[in-house]
Amino acid sequence: MGLMYWQIDDYWPAPTSATVEYGLKWKMPHYYIQHMYEPVYPLAVLTPYLANITDENALISLYIINELLTGTSGILNCSFLSSETFSIRSSLIYNFSFTVPGMQHIVDLPYSTVMKNIGCTNSSQCLLHCGFKNNQENIGQTLFLTQPKNYPLGQSNLQVESIQQISPTDFSITITATRPALFVWLDVPGNVTGYFSRNGFHMFESTRTLTFHSWTPMNDFNSSDFDLRITSLYDITQP
Secondary structure, eight states: OOOOOOOSOOOSSSSOOOOOTTSOOOOOHHHHHHHTOSEEEEEEEETTTTOOOOOOEEEEEEEEEEETTTOEEEEEEEEEESSSSSOOOEEEEEEESSSSSSSEEEEEEEHHHHHHHOOOSSSSGGGEEEEETTTEEEEEEEEEEGGGGOOOOOOOOOEEEEEEEEEEEEEEEEESSSSSEEEEEEEETTTTEEESSSSSSOOOOOOOEEEEEHHHHSOSSGGGGOOEEEEEEHHHOOO
C-alpha cells in the first residue's frame, strides 16, 4: 500500500491538476502535500462522516501514524476551537510512544457528549485541531465537524504587520487577524516566484509569522513595493 498524487508541475500555463504552476509558484495543494508525507502524523476522524450532533453512536477517533524505523515519542495536543473567536473551548493532551512503525489508536471520544460539554449546540460552532512539534516544525490536522462553507465566516481583517528581509532570497512576514480565518492564502506579485513556509493555513491566533523564499535574489528590497495579497475562505464567498 502507498500514497501517490498526480501531478507536481505543469508543462505550460494552464488550469490543471498540477500542484506547482508553470512559473514555479506553489498552489494550495502543494503546501498540504508536503505535510501529508510526514513520517509521524496525527489523524482525527469523525465517524460517521459529518455526523449529526445528536447521534449518540458517533465518535471522534484520534490516531498517530508513525513510519520511522527507529520509533518515536511525543505529546499530542488537541483543542476544540471556535470559528468566531480565538478562545479555546477545551484542550486534550495525550502521550504517545512507538518502538516500531505503525498506527496507534489514541482514544475514542463520544461526539454528542463532547459537544454538549464544550457548549457547541451545532456542528458549525466548533472544530478540532490536533498537533505536535516534530523537529521544531508544528505538524497538525484540523477536523471540520461540518462542511467548511457551513461555518459562520466573518471579516477577519487580515493585515500584513511587517515584512523583513532576512537574506537576498528570504523574508519574514507577520500577519494579524481580529477573528479566526479559514484557508488563509498569501500571494506575491506576478513577477516574483517562490514559496512560503506555510500557506493555505487556518488562522487560529491573532498573530502569525512565516517566511517566504524567493527563487531569485531580490536586491534593493522595499516592503512598500512588495504587493503581498491575503485572502481567506470568507473573501471568496463574498459577492
